[in-house]
Amino acid sequence: MSSTMLALLASGEIVSNSAPGRAAARLQEELAQRRIDLITTVSSDDAGAMLRANSAIQCLLLNWDLPGCGNPPALNVLEQLRARNLQLPVFLLTDRETVSNMPRRALELANDFIWILEDTPTFIGGRIQGAIERYSHAVLPPMFAALTHFARVHEYSWHTPGHTGGTAFLKSPAGRAFYDFYGENMLRSDLSISVTELGSLLDHTGPIAAGERYAAKVFGADRTYYVTNGSSTSNRVIVMASVTRGQLALCDRNCHKSVEHAITMSGAIPTYLVPLRNHYGLIGPIPPDQLTEAAVAQAIQRNPLTSTADSQRAVHAVITNSTYDGLCYNVRRVEELLGESVDRLHFDEAWYAYARFNPIYRDRFAMYDSDAPKSHNGPTKFATQSTHKLLAALSQASMIHIRDGRSPIEHGRFNEAFMLHASTSPLYSIMASNDVSAAMMDGPGGTALTGESIVEAVAFRQVLARLKREYNDKGEWFFDGWQPDRVIDPSNGHKHAFHSAPAELLCNEASCWLLNPGDSWHGFGQLEKNYCMLDPIKVSITTPGMQRNGQLADRGIPASIISKYLDNLGIIVEKTTDFTILFLFSIGITKGKWGTLINALLAFKRDYDANQSLSQCLPNLLAKYPMYAELGLRDLAQKMFARMKELRSTAKMSAGFSALPDVDCSPVQAYEALVRDHVEVLPLNLLAGRTAATGVIPYPPGIPLLMPGEKFGQAGSPALEYLQVLESFDREFPGFGHDNHGVEVRDGRYHIYALRREAAP
Numbered sequence: 055m056s057s058t059m060l061a062l063l064a065s066g067e068i069v070s071n072s073a074p075g076r077a078a079a080r081l082q083e084e085l086a087q088r089r090i091d092l093i094t095t096v097s098s099d100d101a102g103a104m105l106r107a108n109s110a111i112q113c114l115l116l117n118w119d120l121p122g123c124g125n126p127p128a129l130n131v132l133e134q135l136r137a138r139n140l141q142l143p144v145f146l147l148t149d150r151e152t153v154s155n156m157p158r159r160a161l162e163l164a165n166d167f168i169w170i171l172e173d174t175p176t177f178i179g180g181r182i183q184g185a186i187e188r189y190s191h192a193v194l195p196p197m198f199a200a201l202t203h204f205a206r207v208h209e210y211s212w213h214t215p216g217h218t219g220g221t222a223f224l225k226s227p228a229g230r231a232f233y234d235f236y237g238e239n240m241l242r243s244d245l246s247i248s249v250t251e252l253g254s255l256l257d258h259t260g261p262i263a264a265g266e267r268y269a270a271k272v273f274g275a276d277r278t279y280y281v282t283n284g285s286s287t288s289n290r291v292i293v294m295a296s297v298t299r300g301q302l303a304l305c306d307r308n309c310h311k312s313v314e315h316a317i318t319m320s321g322a323i324p325t326y327l328v329p330l331r332n333h334y335g336l337i338g339p340i341p342p343d344q345l346t347e348a349a350v351a352q353a354i355q356r357n358p359l360t361s362t363a364d365s366q367r368a369v370h371a372v373i374t375n376s377t378y379d380g381l382c383y384n385v386r387r388v389e390e391l392l393g394e395s396v397d398r399l400h401f402d403e404a405w406y407a408y409a410r411f412n413p414i415y416r417d418r419f420a421m422y423d424s425d426a427p428k429s430h431n432g433p434t435k436f437a438t439q440s441t442h443k444l445l446a447a448l449s450q451a452s453m454i455h456i457r458d459g460r461s462p463i464e465h466g467r468f469n470e471a472f473m474l475h476a477s478t479s480p481l482y483s484i485m486a487s488n489d490v491s492a493a494m495m496d497g498p499g500g501t502a503l504t505g506e507s508i509v510e511a512v513a514f515r516q517v518l519a520r521l522k523r524e525y526n527d528k529g530e531w532f533f534d535g536w537q538p539d540r541v542i543d544p545s546n547g548h549k550h551a552f553h554s555a556p557a558e559l560l561c562n563e564a565s566c567w568l569l570n571p572g573d574s575w576h577g578f579g580q581l582e583k584n585y586c587m588l589d590p591i592k593v594s595i596t597t598p599g600m601q602r603n604g605q606l607a608d609r610g611i612p613a614s615i616i617s618k619y620l621d622n623l624g625i626i627v628e629k630t631t632d633f634t635i636l637f638l639f640s641i642g643i644t645k646g647k648w649g650t651l652i653n654a655l656l657a658f659k660r661d662y663d664a665n666q667s668l669s670q671c672l673p674n675l676l677a678k679y680p681m682y683a684e685l686g687l688r689d690l691a692q693k694m695f696a697r698m699k700e701l702r703s704t705a706k707m708s709a710g711f712s713a714l715p716d717v718d719c720s721p722v723q724a725y726e727a728l729v730r731d732h733v734e735v736l737p738l739n740l741l742a743g744r745t746a747a748t749g750v751i752p753y754p755p756g757i758p759l760l761m762p763g764e765k766f767g768q769a770g771s772p773a774l775e776y777l778q779v780l781e782s783f784d785r786e787f788p789g790f791g792h793d794n795h796g797v798e799v800r801d802g803r804y805h806i807y808a809l810r811r812e813a814a815p
Contacts, residue, residue, distance in 0.1 A: 059090040059186045060110050064101035064131065065117035065147060068094045074117075074147075077170045084175035088183050098122025102134045111142070112186045115168065118148040118156065132163040138502040141192055143185035195489040197265030197280075200252055201482055205242045214246040214479070245482050255280060255480045256473050258465075262485060269492040272500075274410055274424025275437075275455035277465065279472060280488045282480040285404040285452040286312035288438035289372075290319065292454060295463050295471035296398050296436075297322040297370040299722070302354060302363050304371035304395070307714070308337045308757050310402060311795065313372050314749050318721040318762060325350075325357045325368065326761075329377075331708040332577030333604040334536070334596065334634050336379045337757065338569075339578070339586045345391035359720055371396040375419070376406045378629060378756065379536075379636060380592025381569070382418040384585050393433045397461035400436040405592075407439035407453070407491075408641070411500030412508065414564045418587060421455055432459040444591075444640040446494055447487035503641045505561070511591045511639035512560045514648040518595065519553035521652075533655055536594035536634060539575050541566040560590070574602045591639040595655075599695055600633040600704065610695040611662065614790045615687070619658050622674055625651060629756075632704045662687050679789050694787055701779045710776030711757070715764040718745040724762035724809065733807045735798065738777055742769040747807040751795040752780060760796075766808070777804055 063082075067074040082092045093111075095101045099122050105111060114135065116128055124130025128146070135142060145168045146153075146160070153167060165185070168178055194202065216222060220241030223229030233241065245252065253260020262280065270278035281288045289312040297303045299321035305313060307326045317324050327345070330338035343349060354360050354368065371392055376382040385401065392399060401420040403409070409419035416422070420437035437455040441447035456468075494503065518535045525532035541555050542548070544565055550556070560566050569576045569586045576588070599610020610633070617630040629636040637651070661671045665686035668676045676682055682690060698704070718724075724747050727733055733747040743766070750760040750773075759773055760766065766774055777797075784791035785802045798805045 059088075059112050059183070059190075060108075061085065061090055061092050061113040061115060061182060061186065062101065062104055062108075062111045063092055063094045063115040064096075064098070064104075064120050064128075065094070065115070066096050066119065066121045067117065068096060073171060077175075080175045081170065081178055084179040085182065088179055090179075090183060090186065096121070098124055098127035098131050101131045105131070105135050106138070112189055113182055114142060114144045115182070116144055116146055116164070118146050118152055118160075126157075129157060129160050129163075132160060136163050137498055139499060140497050141189060143189050145182065145185070193493070195265055195493040196268055197252070197261045198486040198489040198493075200261035200264075201243050201245075201486050204245070204249065204251055205239060215244055217241060217244070219244075240483060243482055243486070247478060247480070252482070255282070255485065256469075256476055256478065258469070265485065265489040265492075269453060269488065270455065272492040272496045273407075273439075273453070273455050274421035274457075276428075276458050277456045279454040279456075280485050281452040281454060282450055282477065282484040283452070283475065284442075284450045285402070285438045285440040286310070286315075287475050288452045288454045289313050289400075289402060290316040291468075291471050291475050292400050292436045292438065293317060293322070293370065293372070294320045294474065295468045296400070300362070300364040301370075302360060302365070302368040304350065304353075304368045304392070306340060306373045306402075307711075308340075308374045308377060309372060310374070310404065310756075311749060311751055311758065313402065314721065314751075314758055314761060318725050321720070321722040322370070323357075323359045323363050323720055324761070325354050325360060326714055327353070327373075328712065328714060330578045331712055333602055333704075334577070334600055335631055335704045335707045336536070336577075336594070336634065337377050337381075337711075338576075339377070339381055339383055339581070340373070342387065342391055342582045342585055345388065345395075347394040350392070350395040357717070359717060368396045370398045370400060372400045372402060375401045375403055376409075376589050376592070378405065379594055379634075380589035382406070382409070382415065382587045382589050384417055384587075385420060385422050386417045387582075387585060389432060389435070397433050397459075398436070398463075399433045400438075403437045404440040404452075405443050405638075406589075407441055407443070407445050408495070408500070408504045408507075411495050412504040413501075414508065414562065414567075414590070415587075416564065421457055424457065428458075430459055430462075434459040434462050441488050441491045444638060445491045446641060447491045448481075448484050450481075451484045451487050451491070453488060507591045507639050507641050507643055508561050509557070510643045510645065510648060511593055512557055513645070514639070514652070515590070515593060516553050516555075516557065516560075517652055518655075519551075521656075523551075523553055531598050532659060533598075534596045536596050537575065537588065538566065538573065577602060577604075593637045593639060595635045595637065597633045597635070604705070606695075606699045606704075609692065610699075611691045612694045612698060612790075615691050615694065616655075616658055618672060618675060618790070619661075619687075620651075620654055622672055623654050623657075625654055632698060632707070658687075662691065665689060675789050681788075694790070697783065697786060701782060703779050703783065706772070706776045706779045707752075709772040710759055713772055715760055715767060715771075715773060717761075717764050718809070719763040721762040724748070727809050728762075728807065732810050732812075734810055735805045736808050737800075737803050737805050738774060738781060741766040741774060741806060741808060742771070743767075744808040744811075746796075747809050748796045750777070750797065750806060752776075752797075753793040753795065777806075780804070 068078050085092050098120050118128050120128045144164045145166050146164045147168050147170050220233050223233040253262040255262050266278045293316035303322040303324050305324045305326050308329045327340045329340045409415040420435050435457045439453050441451040442449050515535045522532045522534045540549050567588045569581050571580045597611045597613045613630050613633050613635050617627050627635050628638050665688040668682050671687050728747045745765050746760040749758050751758050780792050781804045
């Protein structure tokens with residue numbers, strides 16, 4: 055914490071040569087002596103803007119007669135503040151006569167009063183300082199508060215880490231540069247598990263345990279565990295605590311590779327649930343008819359691996375929510391369907407930790423029923439959340455949330471799996487950032503922060519849609535957003551084109567984002583009504599070329615070229631497919647940030663239409679691959695699009711991921727063969743009829759095309775055809791190659807580990 059405190063004085067009389075103005079000046083001098091900086095503003099509009107923009111403010115001194123908007127303006131400031139922060143101390147500057155006539159609401163929202171013309175500056179300054187100190191202590195979550203206190207003690211340490219609070223770095227030039235870059239506080243708070251005052255992450259004791267209990271309350275769980283190795287580790291902990299050799303697990307085929315690893319390590323027998331795909335190749339939800347008790351039983355029966363299982367009933371089920379592209383299930387409905395077949399539901403919500411804090415996501419996250427009376431009739435639910443992805447936390451910060459139901463795993467047993475994966479030297483800064491993320495989401499702050507993200511995402515989407523409409527009216531092309539064409543106001547039934555719909559409607563009404571049955575924009579067919587919703591803050595920009603009937607147009611612009619162009623401007627996208635680019639509107643988004651993106655998209659259009667030289671718009675590409683020197687931006691786009699159309703890359707991708715391959719052995723059996731070196735590395739043309747020894751995971755979309763133990767199929771199989779398309783494209787267009795986990799590229803050819811024939815069952 056900074057040793058200097060900060061207060062805001064909002065009063066129209068600050069600059070006047072009046073008795074209140076002179077009293078305010080004397081108060082400012084007194085506060086300066088107490089190391090309290092005082093910033094001033096003279097209107098309600100300025101005060102509201104300052105409170106929104108500067109979270110370092112620790113106290114508000116508010117003149118009841120403040121000029122500005124609202125009736126009265128000071129009450130408007132109070133209402134805005136309390137919508138974001140219930141704890142900030144507020145002193146009303148007024149006189150005793152005014153207080154007797156003040157609205158009850160103002161009295162409820164303020165903490166105290168200052169009689170600036172009656173009390174001495176010393177007395178008032180002491181009250182303000184005391185309020186700030188209490189606020190500074192109360193605003194810190196448990197574990198972070200203990201960590202900051204310990205770091206201030208400056209004790210001599212004889213334990214690890216060896217840099218002992220950063221002092222070791224000061225003994226060399228490189229170390230000094232490291233120290234100066236990261237700062238003393240980060241290094242002093244890098245502590246050993248030997249520090250008993252902070253408790254233990256492995257035993258869940260002390261301030262660390264208090265932080266986990268606090269996070270459980272904030273995120274609506276019965277229990278929460280801090281994880282310092284990312285949600286990849288969180289997924290492994292849950293799976294290995296819940297299911298083991300000889301037991302069945304239902305697994306969303308749209309799973310992160312950490313789930314594949316967890317299934318492999320646990321020895322569980324997976325039965326896969328296959329999600330839908332649309333014309334863009336984007337991954338949709340698992341249809342509800344695949345989640346019924348009868349459908350699950352049939353899927354288990356069809357799986358040849360399940361014949362060796364201890365029981366034909368699945369123990370565990372893993373569902374990805376939301377999907378990478380922002381599709382959110384109605385979890386209440388999923389629980390109703392899958393709860394008939396399995397006692398433990400595991401939702402991978404790595405990209406979705408904010409859902410609890412905005413009503414637009416109601417019933418669409420794992421801990422949705424945390425306010426309901428506890429019932430042991432429903433399945434036990436787990437959620438993994440990457441706190442660092444879309445909340446404010448350090449990389450690798452993750453949480454596991456648990457709500458107990460049928461077949462719970464008590465803490466002692468669960469913690470054995472936790473300790474199996476947790477480091478005995480966790481980074482305290484990561485745990486503290488989990489703590490702070492929970493504090494930021496607690497109370498009205500979570501709603502305010504998530505609401506701001508939605509507002510900015512909606513504003514960007516509407517600007518994009520308006521530009522698309524205006525260019526279309528002129529017969530020109532532009533980018534579009536993957537979102538509904540029209541929305542309906544449920545209060546009056548009025549239909550709005552998306553670009554002209556009231557922003558307030560889009561920001562607050564979940565029905566505007568539903569994937570309604572048969573709507574052509576989403577491309578997932580006759581989905582059950584209210585089953586799936588598009589998250590407004592995950593924005594996919596679509597590029598020309600793909601039509602809604604799944605056919606390619608005569609002309610198009612591959613999304614990878616636009617991503618490369620944006621990268622040259624310092625704009626890094628989250629994900630690129632053939633014709634979509636994904637941007638995440640996290641709580642750190644600003645109007646300036648997305649305004650710059652709009653300008654960059656307009657610049658691309660100008661350069662594309664002018665067929666600008668690649669030396670001007672893609673100099674980094676040209677420097678590395680001079681083979682493109684004779685091409686302009688439009689030339690390159692048309693050449694790539696023509697090849698994609700010839701290869702049918704998007705259709706081949708959908709085909710490759712839509713059908714489950716035949717299977718030879720379980721993932722753990724394939725892994726054991728890999729460890730024993732009962733494998734060989736083969737090019738694509740020799741993989742027909744063979745079995746994958748490792749997962750094959752093309753990025754994008756970053757989900758398994760083949761799991762360990764699954765067959766490549768015969769020559770011309772969907773999986774092999776898609777890999778051949780990728781290989782061919784990568785050779786022809788260097789600099790635009792794909793990232794495929796489980797694939798080695800040798801002289802431009804894809805090679806993959808396969809089980810030796812004698813090793814395959």
